Amino acid sequence: DIQMTQSPSSLSASVGDRVTLTCRASQTISSFLNWYQQKPGKAPKLLISGTSSLQSWVPPRFSGSGSGKDFTLTISSLQPEDFATYYCQQSYSSPPVFGPGTKVDLK
């Protein structure tokens, strides 16, 4: 199975900060990488599919990039509603595997 890692595991940031989260696959997965946002007590929500395709509800301050093994999720100007845990997930092959998550909290 493909293994996924994320860094950092947590980060503290302030409103307005530019934040970059990293996700790495154990083998090349082309651009088959999804990102999910999860807030406490809630189900995960699809944020980005196929490395860089934002869902309709996602504001343009979010962006995704990368290919092969290394991917990033960037929030250009962190807003209060963005404090959450973010998971990447490979969709190159079955089984689908999630990364361990990056928790973004308020500094």
Place this chain on the structure above:
Amino acid sequence: EEKLVESGGGLVQPGRSLRLSCAASGFTFDDYAMHWVRQVPGKGLEWVAGINWNSGSVAYADSVKGRFTISRDNAKNSLYLQMNTLRPEDTAFYYCAKSGLYASGSPFPSGDWFDPWGQGSLVTVSS
């Protein structure tokens, strides 16, 4: 609006069985593969099982293979997870999730995603 609602969770003793259900609405249920994903409270996400649109193909995580069975009833717009021989390490929130790709023959083809997710159902395995 696409919506998924899980039910059937609860407290169960080790070695016993439990069946989860997921009611779908707001989309053509039999056009999409469906999945179960679980999350130990405070921990990360683990895909559990998937089933293609017509039940012709299923897939399981190694951790549940031989103990859990995923099924669906397209006439009732419902997804199920039969969990047998439950273990304490199966304690988790169980989410059902819809596949992003239309009418795939595989439970999880390349490029797929999970959207939307249900609100989750907590299964606690303890004596």
